[in-house]
Amino acid sequence: MRTWKRFVLLGVCILPLLGNAQSKDTNPPNWYNLDHEADGIRGISTEKAYELLNGRESTTVVVGVLDGGIDYEHEDLKDVMWINPKEVSGNGVDDDNNGYIDDVHGWNFIGNANGDNVHYDNLEVTRLIRLYEPKYISVLPSTPLREDERREFVAYQRMISDYTSKLDQANFGNLNYSRLKEEIDAVAHSIGKTIEDLTKADIEAFKPKTDRQKLAIRMTKRELNDDKSFQDFYKELEDAVNYYRAQVDYHLNKSYDTRHIVGDNYEDADERYYGNADIKGPDADHGTHVAGIIAAKRQNGIGINGIADNVQIMGVRMVPDGDERDKDVANGIRYAVDNGAKVINMSFGKGYVYNKKTVDEAIKYAEKKDVLLVHAAGNDAKNIDMTKNYPTKYYTDSLDAVTGEASNWITVGATSSGLDGDLLAEFSNFGYRSVDVFAPGVKINSTMPKSTYKEQNGTSMAAPVVSGLAALLRSYYPELSAKEVKDIILKSATKVDEKVKIRVDGSTKKVYLDEISVSGGIVNARAAVEAAERYVKERK
Template sequence: MRTNLFRNLKATAAFLLLSAPIAFAQDGGVSSVSELDKAYHNWYNLDAKQDKVPGVSVNRAYSELLASKQPKKKVVVAVIDSGTDINHEELKGKIWVNKNEIAGNGIDDDNNGYTDDVHGWGFLGNAAGENIEYETYEYVRLLRKYAPKYKNVTSTQGLSEQEQKEYNTYLTTRKNFEKELDERLKTKANLDGFGEVLNYCEAVIGKHLGKNTYTVNELKAISTSDAEVNKAKNWLLQKYSQGFTPESFRAYKAHIDKYVNYHLNLEFNPRTIVADNPEDITDNKYGNSDVVGPRADHGTPVAGVIAGIRGNGVGVDGIAENVEIMVLRAVPSGDERDKDIALAIRYAVDNGAHIINMSFGKDFSPQKNFVDEAVKYAESKNVLMVHAAGNDGKNIDGADNFPTKQLLDGTRASTWLEVGATSKNLDKTFVGEFSNYGVQNVDLFAPGVDLVLLAPDNKYDKMDGTSFASPVVSGVAALVWSYYPELTAAELKDVLLQSSVKYPKLKVYYPTEDPKNKKTTKFSTLSASGGVVNAYEALKLAEQVAQKKSL
């Protein structure tokens, strides 16, 4: 999934007339939440009526419904993601431990096929401890696979039915590749040119001041007759006035370089590290016990939404208290492999997960059958699956977005929830401008805009994305299930949908980042339930359902 980790770079990109991603976790976060806008602290836990903020009423649920109750079950939520900082101070005591495995002894003590899997498993590495950080996009892999056979083919005449499908896939992937590579190369060229000017101006000012670092006020205070210095000063001040910072620019430039060097590089193939056949699901003896990996910047905030320690006065309050996070590292920077996701789902199910959070996605799924079989397996074992709808601002009723609850055999997974993202503004901007939607394929919405979340190394950052709306739903599901374990996964799903808070009169902008294409619709038309998940209402309805079951 093209996750939204760089939203605060939009101001930087704006002056270059570039299209930036939506939310970058700049500079790895900050050491204290006090450094971030207090208006966004824990707003997803708030209540629309009591707090005048359209969160999911978690605080109200604890104070009014759960104060005199004790949870009945510890709920395990598997987070299939990029890796998670299991040592973050806000996740202490919240990381799942495989009690049947002895850490570091090099033996598969519980005979589950995974050696030293104390907190989960990493499907992006090898036994030597080497890990994949970057990957290409799936359509780049498909283009690389089919180009040798079809690059000189001009028609489907003489091709078998299977070859026609492959040829059409080749044409689609080539078109996508050429379009995106062209866009990224143009952006890179603009950034490279701008960077040269920036470096020159910084060097001029640094030489004049006799130091490499300086404040904007020091820059403004420069008084000189030197034309070169004045030109550099005025250029920098103009950019600063437009929201530019050198740090955000360089972070965005590094982000674009990743596209060119890794995601869209036909010659790049990091899978040699794993040394498996990604098209063979039976070739499954790979990976390692490293659940943190080289990029825990995405799984850490996801885990924090679900399980961050509540009420410790440190920073982020997670949603569910009686919960543990099983960490499954299967999502690189780039597109995940179907096989890794399928095996991660099966690992979660076989090792006791009750809920699986999946904050990732892509446009092509060549081994969808692997994932479908794993989804059906999870469904058969009473596991709830929660998936982020994606950040493309599109209607996924008519566009591919994998993985999906729609299976190849024509059925739909009955224990799957697809989640879009909302903001704290109960107005036309209520739905995240990036959020995918669909009255058939998106089940409900949850807060996913301007969330203050955990970042690796005991840090925090403000982030956006359906990636973070999904764990809001997973957290509410875990909270409800911990008090009402008698509910089945399908019943829990229905409870969350039926109890979701509706805003029947609210008109919102269709998600799109195109400022010239702002059209409105009723919020109720963007998902199957027409609502936002709500812990308070879900717990009340769960009580009713549980009482009926006990009769």
């Protein structure tokens, strides 16, 4: 989930540029583990929780990370990766007879038996338009249709409107970011330096010769600040170029379809056994970062400290660069449940759904098996009571009427270290009924492929904070059920008596967290441990 939120002038148009204002706050790299009272920063009091747990025994908890891939050889993750005890690596045999060959660290549902992997895919709206377009492209509002066809047609019209808007933005972003990068590259060439050697001083001293160079230099200067080097800016610029190029070439390209790589019968939602054992895949940035927040080896003197200290990470790859597919989401949940996960992190989401029934059935399966599901709320700064972000905790029928709510589900919004109005991450979705709780999600430092580390922003980072806390509770209090862990996390959340800023209908509004979430608070590990201790004692 990426977010482009701040705006600058490029030519005659407004273009979203890099990062967000809150990301300029300077915090300790582990701020999300700190304590508000002791450290003055609204972290989740992880270290204070471990002080309370000193001397208490724990059991190992498996956390399934459903994502785009994990670098399982990372220096700070290799010791906490789940290892299938009954599977022999690389022998080409399904040793444990679970239907998945060589699934030593997990499974990849977007690859094939030959080792080929899906990298890019469409957005779900693109796939749905491709599906419905042959049937409805020539239909008029006055065309006679059955009731079910009329519903599909109305939905198709909404999709076309949304798709057209997305495509216009993507084309605009692709053109303008690419031009900006070309200008900066030309400036570096003119100065006689490589991008790696270019400095802020070089940018300040450069005398632009054309209007486009003037604009490029002005934009670059605006982005550079005391804690950002030119190389940091350029990397963000490259990310923006790649993001919009992927939107145009893959996500919104109706002619692009990579499902044939997987080789499954895509229309058979009950099909379980396809894919391969490559849980890393071609792009493991996002999943590696998520895994580190949950479980990076604590107190090893390397990198960062994850939230949970007795945990194993099971990698389940099913998110491409694009939107995940419902069949893969359902199978990812079932795989993690069947292979021992007690917590499942899902830092992904989309605005449209193809087969919600299949996903609902998998959620119910996890609910029956006492597995807690933690889902990111999304990064569109929207009220998801009104604007859907799938998958959801609500079970629905064929008419999209709510028929129930999963008791084993937590939806997580994101906060920053800011105070008052700046506390809510400016990109975070919210919802009085749909978002359960908030957790830190701005400038979260965590693991990246090739044993590196990086700060990232998103509800994708907030969800694993909660997954890590849930794993901690299930590790030290194994008698607690998934529902009990959820209730403890929500009820022990720190209530904030400050209004935060949200965007509603194009304008800024200030609200309390209890107006935009179920719990009205930010998760607190110390308070959750205290609550769990009381709960267990009272039950005895």
